[in-house]
Amino acid sequence: MRLPKINGLVLMPSASDNEILKVENQMNTKLPNSYKDIIKTSNGLSTGEGILIYGTQDIIERNENWETQIYAPGYIAIGDDSGGGVFIMPQGEEEKKVLISDSGDMTPEHFELVTSDFTIWVKSGFLINIDKIKEEGSWSNNCKIVLIESPDGGLKDLLKIKSVFGLTISAADLLKGSKNLPYIIEEEFPYGKAKKLIEKLEDIKVELRDTKQ
DSSP: OOOOOOTTOBOOOOOOHHHHHHHHHHHTSOOOHHHHHHHHHOSSEEOTTSOEEOOTTTHHHHHHHHTHHHHSTTEEEEEEOSSSEEEEEESSTTOOOEEEEETTOOOGGGOEEEESOHHHHHHTTSOOOHHHHHHTTOSOOEEEEEEOSOOTTTHHHHHHHHHHHTOOOOHHHHHHHTTSSSEEEEEEEEHHHHHHHGGGGTTSOEEEEETTO
């Protein structure tokens, strides 16, 4: 597949047939041919707008993270927008439709249609009217990430928070803030994504709050 000129496009070496077959066998599914066409060109890619298309090296892990098989059987997550939105396709070789879901709500009836043809979407440069979808109410608002209790693991736990949420805040600022609770670690973070990621913190006392609070 010939890819268009896209701002900040990062490509990978192509996926082999064996790599694709291994994923299909492990996930007990048939990947859409249109999706396989793109990973045979670039085995995973990202754009300057934050669009990610998963390659064979991470599609299994990502679907486990989103718990796709539990909440959306018959579908497969093939990418995300780096802001809490997950791109979903029905399973099956002839499938072409791409939908989008909030990562915190993988219920199929809440999916929104992105395109009826994956290949055309790719060639258009992954154009998507995100603002329209948000206005229609299928996405959660941003939230604050707030540390409400000093973690037992000290700096180690603070660095875990930084890593899990992918934050740019310095370790020194985290440590300083942890001594003056409650401490707002991040003022605005996609709620759906935060709701999913916060589970990885286990006993670390972090709370999600409305940005208006």
